[in-house]
Amino acid sequence: MPGIHHVTAITGNAARNLDFYTRVLGLRLIKKTVNFDDPGTYHLYFGDEAGTPGSILTFFPWAHAARGRNGVGLAQTTTFRVPESAIAYWAGRFVEKGVAHEAVSRRFGQPVLAFSDPDGLSLALVGVAGSEAETAWQGSEVPLEHAIRGFHGVTLLLDDAKKTEAILADVLGFTKTGQEGLVSRLVADGALHGAVVDLREVGGFLEGRMGRGSVHHIAFRAESDAEQADMRRKLAEVYRLQATEQMDRNYFRSIYFREPGGIIFEIATDQPGFSVDEPLESLGQDLKLPEFLEPRRAQIEARLEPLEVV
Ligand code: ZN
Numbered sequence: 001m002p003g004i005h006h007v008t009a010i011t012g013n014a015a016r017n018l019d020f021y022t023r024v025l026g027l028r029l030i031k032k033t034v035n036f037d038d039p040g041t042y043h044l045y046f047g048d049e050a051g052t053p054g055s056i057l058t059f060f061p062w063a064h065a066a067r068g069r070n071g072v073g074l075a076q077t078t079t080f081r082v083p084e085s086a087i088a089y090w091a092g093r094f095v096e097k098g099v100a101h102e103a104v105s106r107r108f109g110q111p112v113l114a115f116s117d118p119d120g121l122s123l124a125l126v127g128v129a130g131s132e133a134e135t136a137w138q139g140s141e142v143p144l145e146h147a148i149r150g151f152h153g154v155t156l157l158l159d160d161a162k163k164t165e166a167i168l169a170d171v172l173g174f175t176k177t178g179q180e181g182l183v184s185r186l187v188a189d190g191a192l193h194g195a196v197v198d199l200r201e202v203g204g205f206l207e208g209r210m211g212r213g214s215v216h217h218i219a220f221r222a223e224s225d226a227e228q229a230d231m232r233r234k235l236a237e238v239y240r241l242q243a244t245e246q247m248d249r250n251y252f253r254s255i256y257f258r259e260p261g262g263i264i265f266e267i268a269t270d271q272p273g274f275s276v277d278e279p280l281e282s283l284g285q286d287l288k289l290p291e292f293l294e295p296r297r298a299q300i301e302a303r304l305e306p307l308e309v310v
Contacts, residue, residue, distance in 0.1 A: 001188075001190055001191055001221060001223065001270075002172060002173025002174065002188040002189060002190070002191055002220065002221055003053070003054050003173075003188035003191030003193065003194045003195050003220070003221050004053075004054055004151055004153065004154065004188075004193075004194030004195075004197075004218060004219065004220060004221070005053045005054070005056065005194070005219040005220055005221040005252065005266075005267075005268040005270070006045075006047075006053070006056035006057065006058055006218075006219045006268065007056070007057050007058070007075070007078050007151070007154060007215055007217075007218050007219070008057075008058045008059070008060065008215070008216045008217050008218075008219070009057065009058070009059055009060075009078070009121050009213075009214065009215045009216055010059070010060050010062055010065055010068065010119070010210070010211060010212050010213065010214050010216055011059045011060070011061045011062075011117075011118075011119050011121075011212065011213075012061065012062065012063055012065060012119055012212045013061060013063065013118075013119075014042050014044065014059075014061035014305065014307055015305065015307055015308075016118050017044065017059050017061060017117075017118070017119075018044060018307055018308075020117055020118055021044075021046045021057070021117075022046070022140065023140070023141070024093075024097050024099060025046075025080075025142075025148060026137065026140030026141065026142030026147055026148060027046040027047060027048075027057070027137060027140070027148060028046065028047060028048065028049060028051075028137040028139060028140070028283065028284065029044065029045070029046055029283075029284035030045045030046065030047045030050070030051035030056070030274050030283045030284050031043075031044070031045035031051065031251065031274055031283065031284055031288060032044060032045075032284050032285070032286070032287050032288065032307065033045075033250070033287065033288045033289065033290075034287075034289065034293065034300060034304070035060055036247075036249065036250075036290060036293070038060075039289075039293055039296070039300050040300070040303050040304075041060060041061055041062060041304075042059075042060075042061050042304060042307070043058060043059070043060060044058060044059045044061065045057075045058045045251075045274070045284075046058070046059075047137075047150075047274075048135065048136060048137050048149075048150055049135070049136075049137045049138075049139075049280070050273070050274065050275070050280060050283075051251075051273065051274040051283065052150065052193065053193075053194070053221050053268075053270050054150050054151055054191065054192070054193030054194030054195075054221070055150035055151060055193055055194070057078065057151075060216060062212070065211050065212040066211045066212065067119075067120065067211050067212050067213055068120075068208070068209055068210050068211030068212055068213050068214030069206075069208055069209040069211070069214075070122065070157065070208055070214075071157060071205060071206040071207045071208030071209065072157050072158055072159045072202060072205050072206070072207050072208060072261070072262070073157070073158070073159070073207055073208050073261060073262030073263060074156075074157060074208030074210060074214055074215060074262075074263060075154050075155070075156050075157070075214075075215035075218055075263060076122060076154075076155045076156065076157040076200060077114070077122040077123065077124055077154065077155040078121070078122070078123055078124075078151070078153075078154050078215060079112070079123070079124040079125070079126050079151065079152040079153055079154070079155070079196070080123070080124070080125050080126070080148045080149075080150070080151055080152055081125075081126055081128045081131045081134075081148070081149040081150055081151065081152045081193065082125045082126070082127060082128070082131065082146065082147070082148055082149060083127065083128070083131050083132035083145065083146065083149075084110075084111060084127035084128065084129050084131075085127075085132070085145070086125075086127065086132075086145065086146035086147075087104060087111045087113050087125065087127045089143075089146040090113055090125050090146065091104065091113055093142075094113075094115055099115050099116075100115060100116045101113060101114060101115035101116075102114040102115070107126075107180065107183075108178055108180055108185055110126050110127055110128060111126070111127040112124050112125070112126050112127075113125045113127075116213075117213070119212045119213035120212070120213035121213045121214070121215070122213075124152075125148070126152040128149070128152065131149045132145060134149040134150075134192070135149075136148060136149050149193070150192075150193030150194060151193055151194035152194075152195075152196055153194060153195060153196025153197055153198065154196075154197055154198070154215070154218055155183070155197075155198040155199075155200055156197065156198070156199050156200065156218075156261065156263055157200050157202060157205070157208065158199055158200065158201050158202070158261040159201075159202070159203055159204070159205070159261065160201065160203060160261070161184060161199040161200075161201040161261070163239075163259075163260035163261065164199060164259050164260055164261040164263075165184060165186065165199055166239075167235070167239060167241075167259055167260070167265075168186050168197055168199075169186065170234070170238070171231050171234050171235060171238075171239075172188075172220045172231070172267075173188055173189055173220075174186040174187060174188050174189070174197060175187060175189055182200050182201050182202060183198050183199065183200050183201075184198070184199045184201070185197075185198050186198075186199065191221075216264065217256070217263070217264035217265065217266050218263065218264075218265055218266070219252075219254065219265075219266035219267065219268040220265065220266070220267050220268070221267075221268065221269075221270060222267050222268065222269050222270070223269075223270055224269065224270075224271070225246070225253065225269060228246070228253070228255060228267050228269055231255075231267055232255055232267070235257060239260075241257050241258075241259070241260075242257065243255040243256060243257040243267070244256045244257070248290075249268070250276065250277065250288075250290045251272065251273060251274050251276060252268040252269045252270070252271070252272075252273075253268070253269045253271075254266050254267065254268045254269075255267050287301065287304070
């Protein structure tokens with residue numbers, strides 16, 4: 001099944017980030033680990049109960065990162081699905097919790113409530129008819145009827161959308177389903193969560209600068225290693241894009257490449273998932289390390305600020 005696997009963004013403060021995504025947005029912390037390439041910093045994963053692909057938003061907390069700037073070559077907005085009837089609840093909740101947000105608008109016929117996280121990361125809730133029947137994490141203070149049902153999708157800001165669109169359609173399993181102003185909508189065939197990629201083409205607009213409050217990369221789903229290898233081959237042969245070798249991320253296996261618009265794309269396998277190193281019931285409670293970092297656990301833990309799971 002195609003679609004978005006996860007989105008990874010940059011935050012300045014791990015404790016504030018954890019509080020916002022679990023307490024305010026009602027997501028589950030599904031994994032507390034470190035950045036495998038930079039083990040002195042956390043890597044926090046939020047999602048639904050099990051961390052289903054299409055529900056996973058992850059963060060690198062980099063305390064000294066400068067504030068990012070939205071612009072071409074970056075993902076502009078990450079959106080979540082909620083029941084249509086939940087939009088009013090969330091607008092009220094954002095007022096109550098002091099969350100920066102905009103008035104409700106409509107895009108592609110659906111209500112959209114745009115808001116920002118404490119680092120200025122651009123987010124939105126999209127009211128999706130019928131999504132009330134989908135499962136959601138029930139361990140937060142957000143009532144089930146209003147809770148987030150995984151990703152709706154992402155909006156990418158591009159100078160020229162054509163080549164990005166070709167890769168999404170030809171390699172990643174998306175089909176163009178509509179156009180509204182400058183925005184082309186592509187939808188992953190058959191996917192429920194994380195099915196939407198909107199391409200906003202703004203030729204000549206300021207280039208984005210990655211930093212705190214920016215999306216770092218977007219990961220798309222591969223069903224298996226074989227499918228991922230096929231995608232890798234196609235990227236090289238048809239598009240002259242060389243993806244990295246496969247990297248073992250413990251919870252999935254990934255390759256990375258920069259798409260023609262400048263955004264970092266990852267292709268991650270659905271397997272093995274987040275229950276590979278701790279039981280489903282207690283996901284996110286303990287600091288988990290990959291095997292190659294276990295010998296350095298004491299040293300790594302000493303450098304990380306303690307985080308309290310709510
Ligand atoms: Zn990733």
